[in-house]
Amino acid sequence: MSKKRPTKQKKQQKRPPAPTPPSDPLFTGPDAPPKPMRSLLILAAVVVLGFIVIWAEFYTPTVMNPWQESLVWIDSAKKETDTTLKAQFLRTAEDILTEQVTEHPYHARIWMMKGYLHLQTKEYDSVISCEKKALELGAGGVVNRIDVDAVNMMGAALLNKVNKLNMDTTAIFRLLDSAEVGGFDNFK
Numbered sequence: 630m631s632k633k634r635p636t637k638q639k640k641q642q643k644r645p646p647a648p649t650p651p652s653d654p655l656f657t658g659p660d661a662p663p664k665p666m667r668s669l670l671i672l673a674a675v676v677v678l679g680f681i682v683i684w685a686e687f688y689t690p691t692v693m694n695p696w697q698e699s700l701v702w703i704d705s706a707k708k709e710t711d712t713t714l715k716a717q718f719l720r721t722a723e724d725i726l727t728e729q730v731t732e733h734p735y736h737a738r739i740w741m742m743k744g745y746l747h748l749q750t751k752e753y754d755s756v757i758s759c760e761k762k763a764l765e766l767g768a769g770g771v772v773n774r775i776d777v778d779a780v781n782m783m784g785a786a787l788l789n790k791v792n793k794l795n796m797d798t799t800a801i802f803r804l805l806d807s808a809e810v811g812g813f814d815n816f817k
Contacts, residue, residue, distance in 0.1 A: 696742050699725040703742075703749055722746055737767025741775045744782050754794070756786035 693701075693734045699722040706718035733739055744759030760783040768776040 634732070640733050695725050695804055696736075696739050699723075699729070699746070700742060703746055707749060719746065719750055735766055737763045737770075737775050737779075740766060742777050743761070744779065744786075748786055751789070753786040753790040757783055760786070 639703070680693045702718045702722035702725070706715045706722070709715040711717060721775060723746055726739065726746055729739045730743060740759050740763035744763060747753075747755035760779040763775055763779045764783075767774075768779075771774070
């Protein structure tokens with residue numbers, strides 16, 4: 630007698646469906662944020678991009694102080710060859726600085742810039758008085774020092790004034806060296 634062995638029937642296993650490719654690799658997979666969080670991230674991105682577009686197109690901040698604007702006018706006048714345009718640029722700078730001096734009478738940098746304007750217009754007495762005022766107000770500062778520039782402009786004005794008088798500068802320095810002032814030995 631032969632024993633019949635039971636035949637094993639292979640069970641057909643159901644295969645899982647093939648995975649569909651993700652529509653967005655950033656928002657799928659095990660590390661993906663939960664669904665409500667995805668909406669918030671997308672909303673935040675849209676808001677930030679919209680804000681950048683609005684900010685860049687409609688808002689242009691003024692980062693130049695009025696006295697710096699006057700310096701731009703003065704430098705433009707220095708480069709200009711047309712005398713009428715040059716005079717117009719210097720008048721614009723003078724108007725700005727005059728307004729700033731009346732608004733901020735104790736601001737040393739404005740006085741120094743006004744002296745620089747007068748140096749460009751060859752008004753040497755005005756340069757000296759403006760730079761003296763700037764030195765009174767702001768000499769000895771540690772940050773944004775103006776005293777070095779003010780003294781240099783004052784010296785340039787004095788030198789131009791002497792040259793305007795057609796005086797021999799070496800003779801003037803010899804005269805000053807030979808001058809004796811009683812009680813002051815530190816001039817030598």
